[in-house]
Amino acid sequence: MTALLLDAAPAGLAGTASGALNASRQLGGAIAVAVFGALVAAQGAFTRGLRVSLLVAELTVLVTTAASLLRPAGRAQDASV
Helix, strand or coil: HHHHHHHHHHHHHHHHHHHHHHHHHHHHHHHHHHHHHHHHCCCCHHHHHHCCCCHHHHHHHHHHHHHHHHHHHHHCCCCCC
16 A cells, blocks of 8 residues: 555655555544444443444455455556656
């Protein structure tokens, strides 16, 4: 993912692209911990909440995998860079 993002960004914005990627990864991790923690706590029983959380995680992985496989091929690199 990092290589795809940095390859898609112009060379002059590579630092900005890297910072944006790292910030989004941190934010995604924090949101995931909060959401999965809430799902576990809201179900009343730890095991049932854990199963719901794992199901949501599995569906997320399947959707993102399908999206990445359906993504068009990368653009050609500019020879002048």
